[in-house]
Amino acid sequence: MARHLITSAIPYINGIKHLGNLIGSQLPADLYARYLRARGHEVLFLCATDEHGTPAELAAAKAGKPVADYCAEMHDVQAEIAKGFGLSFDHFGRSSSPQNHALTQAFAGRLNEVGLIREVTEEQVYSVTDGRFLPDRYIEGTCPNCGFDSARGDQCDNCTKQLDPTDLIEPHSTISGATDLEVRETKHLYLRQSDLRGKLQDWINTKTDWPILTTSIANKWLNDGDGLQDRGITRDLDWGVPVKDGTADWPGMEGKVFYVWFDAPIEYIACAQEWEDAGKGTNWQSWWRTDQGADDVTYTQFMGKDNVPFHTLSFPATIMGADQNWKLVDYIKSFNYLNYDGGQFSTSRGRGVFQDQALDILPADVWRWWLLSHAPESSDAEFTWEAFQTDVNKDLADVLGNFVSRITKFCRSKFSEAVPDGTYGPAEEALIADLTDKVAAYQAHMDAIEVRKAAASLRAIWVAGNEYLQAEAPWSTIKEDEAKAAGQVRLGLNLIQLYGVLSAPFIPTMARTMLDAMGTDEVWPDDVGAALNLLKPGHAFTVPENLFSKITDDQREDWAARFAGTRS
């Protein structure tokens, strides 16, 4: 038994996420967490909402609510959706928690103490009407190069020329439309990441087993141009973690907050503290401090590719720089994007299926199975309604669901709703040997977090059951040798139990239904032969409702039309 710390990238607070966000981190993380727990390991699986920054403030303003209230509400909404998808977080925290405030400030104080913080005075555009400094992308005006009237402060989308906000003609705030903009001086803190470049490079170089996607992105940032740059870790905003030097005030930094990308990863740690404070566990330090028991912890992070630079460099820079025995990540599993019907999912245009809508139309397990079996591991993946329909109908209804139906109903009609008494012969021994290999392959893929391959091997295990039934044909056997047929049915019923256990990480609800119908608990089949003898003759079971009803053509067409356009 080992100890595994697992974190999923924390979703941003401003609204409900689409399916791409789900398969990009939370869902595979949950798969892995469930698998490791099933294998008997000790797991701490954490996630949270990422709540600070300008987009949260703007979303709250749009909703006409104080930002703190807005975030609290949206946190609950996201927590409910996560529950709906069966995400088995040990705690779903908030980056705005008091624990994260204190820890973020403590990290900053420590980094300052060891000389890794420098102060920089820079000029930024201030909007008098908005009462705030404006990030470049929130300023628009006419491009001095091409005359395009909606050029942003960082770049003109029309002629692609890179701009400074001060280059714009008739600049205005995109938040309020205000034109009374002025340039003001403001002071910010920078983390001297460049000082840590060598240490980070050495560390990344040891990670030869990481996905190429992960290390290539890290190396690019370490080596492109002048190499890793120092990074501003503060902002002129109201909503965030107030800048402090540990617990002391930071002269000249009054009224400023830490940049969201500084405090968000620290929430991974603070979340463990929240977990303990919520009474869900004890000794959170034993998961995060190598001097307090975390030496034997394996830490795995899941995220989309856009998050990789922050997890391979910025956050490790914080951890290494602090030099206080904080746990570094052991393995980063990163994902590409899921596209929707030939294009991108678009939150702004409401294109694609959002998580709440997905749960409205179909059970979570259906989404879990399709998304996981098509996880964008090696490249971007493609969601189409046609593929989704044929895949889930085939896999979940025809291969798995129908297997459960045919064997339970056959037993009920020819024997009873109890496991019949019959022995296993050569055919059954051959199946056990075959399944022993297939289960080993499944475990190997799960251990390696090869999500698609694990799904394929699980499916092969389901198919093996149908192959067996087809070859042995108990419906024919029973006509001349009832005892032999009884053995075949007993094996078939035991297979349902086996499938329930093995499938649980992917489709926990259906798996639960299968195990409940068989009246058994979840016991991992370390010995497949023993596992297929778990249900003894006489053991009562019930015939479950169909595990999954197929998606009809009408439903598919309806949904395809409904989610193509704008979300109301």
Place this chain on the structure above:
RNA sequence: GGCGCGGUAGCUCAGUUGGUUAGAGCGAACGACUCAUAAUCGUUAGGUCGGGAGUUCAAAUCUCCCCCACGCCA
């Protein structure tokens, strides 16, 4: 413009350090079966592995050039 991941059967994808007739699932055709959600099982067809050149006894797999798609950055 720079960089990154890709470009393998109709579709979605596998292909370890280069090595016998390039694989899987879906879809298709045909056949078997009839217990079951008209489900299942089997067989077959199908690819000059984006294009070109090179290295090698041997390349989807290495090198160079080009084309295409997507993404990131400036």
